[in-house]
Amino acid sequence: MRKADLVIIGGGPAGMAAALSAREQGIEDILILERDSSLGGILQQCIHNGFGLHTFGEELTGPEYAWRYEKEVIDKKIPVLLNTMVLSVDESKVITASNTEDGIFQIEAKAIILAMGCRERPRGALNIAGTRPSGIYSAGMAQKLVNMKGYMPGREVVILGSGDIGLIMARRMTFEGARVHAVCELMPYSGGLARNIEQCLNDFDIPLKLSHTVVEIHGKERLEGVTIARVDENRRPIPETREYIPCDTLLLSVGLIPENELTAGAGIELSRITNGATVDENRQTEIEGIFACGNVLHVHDLVDFVSSEAEIAGRGAAAYIKGEAEKSDRVINISTDGRVRYTVPQRIAGQGDVDVYFRVADVYRDATIKVSDGERVILQKKKLKLAPGEMECVKLPADKLCGVENLRFSIEF
Amino acid sequence: MKHFDVAVIGAGVVGGLIARELSRYNLNICILEAQNDVAMGATRANSGIVHAGFDAEVGSFKARFNVAGSKMMKRVTDELGVKYKNNGSLVVGFSDADRKHIEKLVARGIENGVEGVRLIEVDELRAIEPNISDSAICALYAPTGAIVCPYELCIASIGNAMDNGASLKCDFKVEKIEKSDEKYVIYSENEHISADFVVNAAGIYADEIAKMVGDESFTVRARKGDYILLDRECGTMANCTIFRCPNEMGKGILVSPTVDGNLLLGPTSVNIDDKGDKSTYADGLSKIMATASENLRVGLPFGKSITSFCGLRAYGNTGDFIIRPACERFINVAGIESPGLSSAPAIAIYVAELLESEGLRLEKKEDFNPIREPKHAFREGSIAEKNEYIRRDASYGRIICRCESISEGEILDAIRSNPPARDLDGVKRRCRAGMGRCQGGFCAPYVMELIARENGVDFASVTKCGGESAIVFSKTKGVQE
Numbered sequence: 001m002r003k004a005d006l007v008i009i010g011g012g013p014a015g016m017a018a019a020l021s022a023r024e025q026g027i028e029d030i031l032i033l034e035r036d037s038s039l040g041g042i043l044q045q046c047i048h049n050g051f052g053l054h055t056f057g058e059e060l061t062g063p064e065y066a067w068r069y070e071k072e073v074i075d076k077k078i079p080v081l082l083n084t085m086v087l088s089v090d091e092s093k094v095i096t097a098s099n100t101e102d103g104i105f106q107i108e109a110k111a112i113i114l115a116m117g118c119r120e121r122p123r124g125a126l127n128i129a130g131t132r133p134s135g136i137y138s139a140g141m142a143q144k145l146v147n148m149k150g151y152m153p154g155r156e157v158v159i160l161g162s163g164d165i166g167l168i169m170a171r172r173m174t175f176e177g178a179r180v181h182a183v184c185e186l187m188p189y190s191g192g193l194a195r196n197i198e199q200c201l202n203d204f205d206i207p208l209k210l211s212h213t214v215v216e217i218h219g220k221e222r223l224e225g226v227t228i229a230r231v232d233e234n235r236r237p238i239p240e241t242r243e244y245i246p247c248d249t250l251l252l253s254v255g256l257i258p259e260n261e262l263t264a265g266a267g268i269e270l271s272r273i274t275n276g277a278t279v280d281e282n283r284q285t286e287i288e289g290i291f292a293c294g295n296v297l298h299v300h301d302l303v304d305f306v307s308s309e310a311e312i313a314g315r316g317a318a319a320y321i322k323g324e325a326e327k328s329d330r331v332i333n334i335s336t337d338g339r340v341r342y343t344v345p346q347r348i349a350g351q352g353d354v355d356v357y358f359r360v361a362d363v364y365r366d367a368t369i370k371v372s373d374g375e376r377v378i379l380q381k382k383k384l385k386l387a388p389g390e391m392e393c394v395k396l397p398a399d400k401l402c403g404v405e406n407l408r409f410s411i412e413f
Numbered sequence: 414m415k416h417f418d419v420a421v422i423g424a425g426v427v428g429g430l431i432a433r434e435l436s437r438y439n440l441n442i443c444i445l446e447a448q449n450d451v452a453m454g455a456t457r458a459n460s461g462i463v464h465a466g467f468d469a470e471v472g473s474f475k476a477r478f479n480v481a482g483s484k485m486m487k488r489v490t491d492e493l494g495v496k497y498k499n500n501g502s503l504v505v506g507f508s509d510a511d512r513k514h515i516e517k518l519v520a521r522g523i524e525n526g527v528e529g530v531r532l533i534e535v536d537e538l539r540a541i542e543p544n545i546s547d548s549a550i551c552a553l554y555a556p557t558g559a560i561v562c563p564y565e566l567c568i569a570s571i572g573n574a575m576d577n578g579a580s581l582k583c584d585f586k587v588e589k590i591e592k593s594d595e596k597y598v599i600y601s602e603n604e605h606i607s608a609d610f611v612v613n614a615a616g617i618y619a620d621e622i623a624k625m626v627g628d629e630s631f632t633v634r635a636r637k638g639d640y641i642l643l644d645r646e647c648g649t650m651a652n653c654t655i656f657r658c659p660n661e662m663g664k665g666i667l668v669s670p671t672v673d674g675n676l677l678l679g680p681t682s683v684n685i686d687d688k689g690d691k692s693t694y695a696d697g698l699s700k701i702m703a704t705a706s707e708n709l710r711v712g713l714p715f716g717k718s719i720t721s722f723c724g725l726r727a728y729g730n731t732g733d734f735i736i737r738p739a740c741e742r743f744i745n746v747a748g749i750e751s752p753g754l755s756s757a758p759a760i761a762i763y764v765a766e767l768l769e770s771e772g773l774r775l776e777k778k779e780d781f782n783p784i785r786e787p788k789h790a791f792r793e794g795s796i797a798e799k800n801e802y803i804r805r806d807a808s809y810g811r812i813i814c815r816c817e818s819i820s821e822g823e824i825l826d827a828i829r830s831n832p833p834a835r836d837l838d839g840v841k842r843r844c845r846a847g848m849g850r851c852q853g854g855f856c857a858p859y860v861m862e863l864i865a866r867e868n869g870v871d872f873a874s875v876t877k878c879g880g881e882s883a884i885v886f887s888k889t890k891g892v893q894e
Contacts, residue, residue, distance in 0.1 A: 035812065035815065083811060085811075085812035085815070085818070087812075087818060096796070098799075098803075098810050098811075098812055098820075099810050099811065100803070100807035100808065100810040100811050101807070101810070102810070103799070103800040103803040103804065103810050104796045104799050104800050104803065104810070119815075119816075119850070119851045119854060119855065120851065120854050122719070122720075122850070122851055122852035122853075122854055127641065127693075127698050127715070127718055127721045129692065129693050129694055129695035129697075129698060130692045130693060131691060131692040132691070132722060133877070133882060134876065134877035134878070134882035134883060134884055135882075137854075138851075138854040140854060141853075141854045141855075141857060141858070144858055145858060145884075145885055146889055148858070149858055149872065149885075150888055150889050151872065151873060151885035151886075151887070151888055151889065152885060152886050152887050152888070152889055153884065153885050153886070154886060155886060175890075176889050176890055177890065215695065216692075216695070217692075218692075220689065220691075220881075221877075221878070221879075221880040221881035221882040222881045222882055222883065248886075257850075259815075261816075
C-alpha cells in the first residue's frame with residue numbers, strides 16, 4: 001500500500017493553505033487529492049472580486065486568490081493528484097481513491113486533513129409543491145454554467161434565498177442581460193454579507209423580499225413561473241399574500257451543507273448544528289491525526305477565514321506527525337446558549353491562547369458576548385450588531401483558561 | 414412506411430415486459446412511446462413494491478396476475494440484472510377494527526395463494542420491525558412482499574427486448590390509428606408505421622388509444638400520488654414495506670426502503686381530470702409528513718428529504734385490470750393500477766397468449782438472450798472487480814457524480830446501451846448520476862457535456878427531459894463563436 005505522512009483531501013482554498021502551512025512546519029511527504037481537473041475548488045467559478053481583503057489587503061477575484069496559493073503549491077513542489085476522487089477514509093487513516101490512471105487505490109497516511117468543502121442544498125430538500133420542469137438550479141450550478149461554460153441558464157429570473165452565492169448571481173445574471181425579478185428570503189433577515197446586499201441587489205434595484213418564500217412551481221417542461229408568498233413568524237406561507245411571478249429560471253441559494261460523507265464514513269460523529277466534525281483548537285477531530293478545516297468543518301462567509309483556519313489545521317497535523325502535539329490531560333468543552341449557535345473549536349485541549357470563532361442564531365443589537373466557566377465571567381465584549389451571516393471571533397488568553405473545565409458562550413442584553 | 418409484426422404502444426413497465434416477452438419469438442416488434450424516453454408515466458413514479466397479493470379481490474385479474482407476477486419477479490429481475498429485495502410487507506393495525514380488517518386480508522391472501530401470509534402480534538411485529546409505532550397492536554405479515562425499482566425494471570426489459578431485435582420509437586405520440594383487414598397503420602404527428610398486431614399499453618391514455626379503433630367500453634382516469642424520498646442515511650429506518658390498514662382510496666401512506674437504500678414515503682391519492690398534471694400539491698406533501706410518521710415510533714427526518722415527486726396511476730372504471738381484445742389483433746392492456754408493477758411479468762405472458770389466440774404465430778427465436786448485464790455491477794463491485802473495469806476502460810476511474818460516486822464509464826454506458834439515455838433525467842434514471850443529495854448540482858454540466866459529445870450535438874441542445882426542457886438558453890455575452 002502507498003504511504004504518505006500527510007494526505008489532504010480537497011485542493012480548494014482550505015486544502016492548499018493547509019498543505020502550505022504543513023510544509024512550512026517541515027512536513028515533506030504531503031499529497032493533495034483533488035477530484036476536479038485543477039486546483040482552486042469553487043473559487044475557480046467565483047470570478048467576482050472581494051476575496052483576500054484580510055489575507056492580502058487587496059481585493060482579488062476568486063481565481064486570483066486561488067492562484068496565489070496554487071503558485072506556491074507548485075513552487076514548493078507539493079505533490080497533487082488531480083481528477084482523483086476519494087471514495088472512503090477509515091479510522092486507521094487508510095484512504096481509498098479512484099482515478100483513471102491508478103484505478104482504485106489505497107494510501108495509508110500518518111495524518112489526514114479533510115478539506116472537501118460544502119455543497120448547496122437542492123430544491124428537493126425544500127419540498128416546494130408543483131411541477132418538476134427544467135429551469136431550477138442551485139445558484140452555484142448557474143454560476144458554473146455562466147462563468148465556466150459560457151452559457152446563460154435563463155432570462156427571467158427569481159432567486160430563492162439570499163445566501164451570498166444567490167446575491168452574487170443576481171448581479172451576474174443582470175450583467176449578462178437577464179432580468180432578476182426578486183430575491184425571496186424566508187427569514188426576516190438576509191444570510192448574506194451586508195456588502196453583497198448593497199453591491200449586488202441595491203445597486204441594481206433588485207428587490208429583496210424578506211419573509212417570503214416560493215410556494216409553488218409552474219411549467220411542464222421548462223419553468224413558466226413561480227408563486228411566492230409572505231410567511232408568518234412561524235415561517236408558514238400566508239395564503240392571501242400569494243403572488244405569481246412569470247419567470248423561466250429559479251435559482252436556489254438556500255444554504256450550504258458541509259460535504260461530510262467521508263468524515264461520517266470514518267466514524268467521526270457530526271455536529272447537528274454545523275453538519276461538520278467537532279474539533280479542538282488545532283482542528284483535530286475526535287480521531288487523533290484526522291483534522292478538518294474550511295467549509296467541510298463549518299460554512300464560512302469569507303475565504304480569508306477558510307485560509308487561516310486551514311493554516312491552523314496544517315500546523316496541527318504537522319505537530320502530530322512530528323510527535324510534537326501537545327499532550328494534555330484536560331479538555332475544556334465549550335457549550336453555547338442557543339443565541340450563539342455554535343463555536344469552532346468546540347473543545348480546547350492545549351495550553352495556549354485560543355481564538356474561538358462563532359455564529360449567532362438571529363440578528364441581535366446592543367448585545368454582549370459573554371464567555372463564562374459556569375461560575376465566573378472570563379470575558380465579555382459589547383457589540384452593536386450581531387448577525388447570522390457574519391462570523392465572530394474572540395481571543396481567549398491562556399492565563400484565563402487555567403483550571404477551567406467548561407466554557408459557555410452566551411449572548412446577553 | 415416501416416412494417417412490424419407487433420406494435421406495442423406505451424414504453425412503461427407493462428409495455429416493456431410485453432415487448433420483452435414477445436422478443437423471445439421470431440417477431441418484428443416496435444415499441445411506440447409518446448415521451449422522449451421510456452418509463453415516463455406511472456412507471457417513473459410509483460412505490461416500487463412487489464405486492465404479495467393479499468389485497469386484490471379473489472378471482473380478479475389483479476389477484477391472479479399479482480400472485481403469479483410476484484412469484485416470477487425474482488427470476489425476471491435476475492435475468493435482467495435489476496435489483497430486487499425480498500424485504501416482506503406489513504399491514505399495521507392500530508385498533509380492533511383494523512384487526513378485523515387484517516384478519517379478512519389474511520384470509521383473502523390465503524385464498525389468493527399468497528405464501529406465508531399471516532397475522533402477527535405486536536411482539537413478533539416489533540422483532541421484525543423495531544421502529545414500529547408504540548400504538549401498533551398487530552399486523553399482517555407477508556414474507557413474499559418485495560421491492561424493485563420500477564423504472565430500472567422497465568429500462569432493463571426494453572433494453573433486453575431491443576438487444577433481442579425490438580425497435581423503440583420515442584417522441585411517437587399516437588394521434589390516429591387506421592384499421593384495415595390485414596393491418597393497422599399508426600400515425601404520430603410526423604411519421605407513421607404499420608403493424609399486423611397492436612398492444613395498447615398506453616397507461617393513463619389507454620382509453621384514448623382504444624377509442625381510435627372504436628372501443629369505448631372503458632375509461633381510464635389519472636389518480637395522482639405524491640411521494641417524498643428521504644436520503645440514503647434514512648434507508649434503514651424501516652426493514653419491511655409498511656402499510657397502514659387500507660381504505661377505499663387505496664393503501665394509504667406507506668413507508669418503505671428502496672432497493673437503492675433510500676426511504677420512500679407516499680403516495681397520496683387524488684383523482685384528477687388533467688392527465689398532464691404532474692405537479693405535487695402542498696397539502697399532499699403535508700399529508701405525507703403528517704401520516705407517514707404514524708407508522709413509526711421514531712420521528713421521520715423530513716430535513717433529509719432529497720426530492721418529492723408525483724406519479725399518475727392509471728385507474729380504470731371497471732375495478733379490475735382491463736386486458737382483452739378491443740377488436741381483432743388489437744389487445745388492450747389498460748387500467749393497470751396497483752398492483753400493476755407486481756403483475757407485469759405475468760400480464761406479459763398472458764398478452765402473448767391472447768395475441769396467439771388472435772392469430773399471431775409464436776415461433777421461438779433460437780438466439781434469444783434473456784440476460785441483460787446488471788448496470789449496477791461496477792457500482793457494487795469489490796475494489797478488484799472495479800479495477801478490472803477501469804483496466805479495460807479508464808473512464809470507470811473518473812467519478813462524475815460525487816454524491817452517488819458514479820463514474821464516467823457508467824454514464825457513457827447509460828448513453829450508449831439500449832435504450833439509450835438522451836437527456837439528464839434519462840441518465841439519472843439509468844445510472845443514478847444526479848440522483849443523490851445535491852440532485853445534480855455538481856455533475857449536471859459534466860453529464861451534459863457527455864450527452865452532447867456522444868450524440869454529436871451542441872451543449873445547449875441538451876435537455877432535462879426532452880421537449881422544451883432545455884438547461885441553457887444562449888451563450889453569454891463574452892463568448893465568441
